[in-house]
Amino acid sequence: MTAAPLELExxxxxxxxxxxxxxxxxxxxxxxxxxxxxxxxxxxxxxxxYLATVDPQALSPVHRLRFPSQANWFGTDNxxxxxxxxxIYGARVSLWVGFWVAFFSTxxxxxxGLxxxxxxxxxxxxxxxxxxxxxxxxxxxxxxxxALTRASTGNVILSITISQVPQVTRLVRGxxxxxxxxxFVEAAIAVGTGFFKTLGRHILPNTIAPLxxxxxxxxxxxxxxxxxxxxxxxxxxxxxPSWGNIMAEGRSLFQVAYYVVxxxxxxxxITVLAVNLVGDGLRDALDPRLARRM
Amino acid sequence: xxxxxxxxxxxxxxVMAVVAIFVFSxxxxxxxxxxxxxxxxxxxxxxxxxxxxxxxxxxxxxVRFGKWAWDVLHGDLGISIATNLPVSRLIQQRLExxxxxxxxxxxVSLTLAMPVGxxxxxxxxxxxxxxxxxxxxxxxxIPSFVLAYILILIFAVELDWLPVQGYASITGGLGPFxxxxxxxxxxxxxxxxxxxxxxxxxxxLEVLSQDYIRTAHAKGLSSRNVLIGHALKNAAxxxxxxxxxxxxxxxxxxxxxxTVFAIPGIGRLTVDAISRRDYPTIQGVIxxxxxxxxxxxxxxxxxxxxxxxxxxx
Numbered sequence: 259m260t261a262a263p264l265e266l267e268x269x270x271x272x273x274x275x276x277x278x279x280x281x282x283x284x285x286x287x288x289x290x291x292x293x294x295x296x297x298x299x300x301x302x303x304x305x306x307x308y309l310a311t312v313d314p315q316a317l318s319p320v321h322r323l324r325f326p327s328q329a330n331w332f333g334t335d336n337x338x339x340x341x342x343x344x345x346i347y348g349a350r351v352s353l354w355v356g357f358w359v360a361f362f363s364t365x366x367x368x369x370x371g372l373x374x375x376x377x378x379x380x381x382x383x384x385x386x387x388x389x390x391x392x393x394x395x396x397x398x399x400x401x402x403x404x405a406l407t408r409a410s411t412g413n414v415i416l417s418i419t420i421s422q423v424p425q426v427t428r429l430v431r432g433x434x435x436x437x438x439x440x441x442f443v444e445a446a447i448a449v450g451t452g453f454f455k456t457l458g459r460h461i462l463p464n465t466i467a468p469l470x471x472x473x474x475x476x477x478x479x480x481x482x483x484x485x486x487x488x489x490x491x492x493x494x495x496x497x498x499p500s501w502g503n504i505m506a507e508g509r510s511l512f513q514v515a516y517y518v519v520x521x522x523x524x525x526x527x528i529t530v531l532a533v534n535l536v537g538d539g540l541r542d543a544l545d546p547r548l549a550r551r552m
Numbered sequence: 553x554x555x556x557x558x559x560x561x562x563x564x565x566x567v568m569a570v571v572a573i574f575v576f577s578x579x580x581x582x583x584x585x586x587x588x589x590x591x592x593x594x595x596x597x598x599x600x601x602x603x604x605x606x607x608x609x610x611x612x613x614x615v616r617f618g619k620w621a622w623d624v625l626h627g628d629l630g631i632s633i634a635t636n637l638p639v640s641r642l643i644q645q646r647l648e649x650x651x652x653x654x655x656x657x658x659x660v661s662l663t664l665a666m667p668v669g670x671x672x673x674x675x676x677x678x679x680x681x682x683x684x685x686x687x688x689x690x691x692x693x694i695p696s697f698v699l700a701y702i703l704i705l706i707f708a709v710e711l712d713w714l715p716v717q718g719y720a721s722i723t724g725g726l727g728p729f730x731x732x733x734x735x736x737x738x739x740x741x742x743x744x745x746x747x748x749x750x751x752x753x754x755x756x757l758e759v760l761s762q763d764y765i766r767t768a769h770a771k772g773l774s775s776r777n778v779l780i781g782h783a784l785k786n787a788a789x790x791x792x793x794x795x796x797x798x799x800x801x802x803x804x805x806x807x808x809x810x811t812v813f814a815i816p817g818i819g820r821l822t823v824d825a826i827s828r829r830d831y832p833t834i835q836g837v838i839x840x841x842x843x844x845x846x847x848x849x850x851x852x853x854x855x856x857x858x859x860x861x862x863x864x865x
Contacts, residue, residue: 386566386567386570387570389566389567389570390566390567390568390569390570390571390573390574391570391574393567393568393570393571393842393845393846393849394571394574394838394841394842394845395799395800395801395803395804395841395842395845396800396804397803397804397807398803398804398807398822398837398838398841398842399838401807401822401826402575402578402834402838404826405578405582405825405826405829405831405834406578406581406582406583478692478693482695483804485695485697486695486697486804486807486808489697489808489811490807490808490811490823490826491823491826491827492823492826492827505697505701509811509812512701512704512705512709513709513716516701516705516709519701520701520702520705523695523698523701523702524698526695526698527693527694527695527698530692530693530694530695531689531690531692531693531694533693534689534692534693535689538689
């Protein structure tokens with residue numbers, strides 16, 4: 259056999275993939291909208307140094323509390339800093355935190371969930387700990403962890419990740435437990451498939467779809483939690499412009515200069531909305547049974 | 553039934569024990585030495601050592617945890633570092649505004665979410681349904697404090713109908729009390745309502761496709777009778793569940809909403825404690841909120857027997 263038949267097979271497969279994506283977008287136009295907004299926000303974050311009109315930290319006391327105008331599109335804050343430039347840079351923090359929290363918490367939750375799904379003694383201990391952690395409201399848990407550490411973006415990611423891991427663990431554990439009873443897994447074990455091969459070939463692939471959906475929702479909630487933490491002064495350090503920080507600084511002056519709060523608020527809401535739209539679309543596409551219900 | 557209640561109560565003990573260990577470790581690993589803070593700037597090493605001994609800080613972890621847990625069970629949450637007052641008294645002083653905000657938020661969200669969710673399921677696929685679902689996704693995405701600022705801008709700054717911030721105790725009359733609660737409970741309630749409306753719709757859709765609903769229609773019952781008496785009653789269990797789970801969301805929202813509206817409640821106490829690194833107070837607040845969350849979910853579990861007579865334990 260030469261490589262030729264393989265190539266022939268590969269092309270339709272690729273085309274099928276592309277067709278499925280188009281089908282997804284056609285059936286769920288909200289996914290396309292969400293992805294477009296998200297792509298734009300990523301561009302804004304990456305190109306922040308070129309899009310921002312001035313240094314986001316540059317003080318200009320003479321120009322403080324200016325109403326949005328030609329020179330300062332979103333106005334200036336009480337220290338004369340350009341709100342537009344700060345909001346543009348703020349996109350970096352939110353997207354960075356959202357992405358890494360989603361990545362780490364699904365990865366850690368997957369690892370713990372797989373182990374607890376397969377080992378009864380570990381399950382008994384770990385799930386009791388997870389139950390305890392889950393009974394602390396996630397925002398409160400993240401706040402408590404931030405109170406222990408120095409304010410930094412890394413610590414924000416760590417704190418929010420820890421508060422999200424129990425839910426992912428429970429999700430993965432549920433999937434593993436139900437898969438273990440499935441005939442195809444029993445069959446795999448019966449014909450003598452090794453543990454790791456069973457895990458890699460039969461269990462893991464089935465956790466990807468729910469994890470992808472869960473990951474998007476975690477990303478959205480992590481962005482909100484970051485903003486909450488920064489807003490109450492327990493998040494991203496004040497020298498980094500994040501949407502929560504800008505809003506925290508605008509809080510006391512809201513009645514005079516509401517635009518300092520409203521612009522970062524709008525960016526935050528739109529970004530979270532975009533992520534949620536993608537998440538809803540993914541859920542509908544990957545789990546049609548659930549889609550009909552929700 | 554009684555056996556079930558007792559069993560569920562016992563099951564909360566390990567959960568709360570994990571919470572307690574976590575909360576205690578928070579103080580144990582927290583940076584900074586409380587003895588040094590109490591002793592002041594002019595203290596000698598001996599002074600600090602003496603205070604260490606007085607406070608029992610020189611004892612092993614498990615002994616300290618045991619003592620601490622014993623105190624907590626007796627309602628003693630320790631002394632706040634920042635104010636030198638008992639944490640339990642600080643919490644007691646701040647309980648009323650938080651309770652008022654939570655209850656009014658629940659009222660706002662339930663009276664809005666349930667009818668809207670039922671309506672969306674009844675008229676599934678129409679523009680009403682789409683509008684409701686759009687509202688639900690928006691509610692998911694707009695953080696409660698963002699909505700709070702939008703509401704303040706419209707109803708307090710521009711229209712001047714309601715106070716911008718603050719809190720008026722119910723002892724000072726019902727009028728000002730309600731006036732101060734309208735905006736915060738609406739801001740928080742709309743977010744929570746989005747969650748409940750979504751589940752209400754989903755749960756109702758499931759029930760409305762059942763045969764007994766068709767039977768009910770066929771025997772000539774009015775739509776209202778079918779929807780409320782037959783469908784909503786059977787859709788109630790998932791709705792109750794999400795109300796319980798949503799309390800976690802609500803607690804996070806309370807902390808932020810109290811900050812936005814300058815409400816002197818437990819959320820505000822939390823934020824102040826964090827900025828002052830007042831660990832005993834942070835511990836007390838986490839314990840309180842977690843216990844509240846666990847108890848609400850326990851009540852939700854127990855409510856299943858009332859909501860669905862088929863559930864037997």
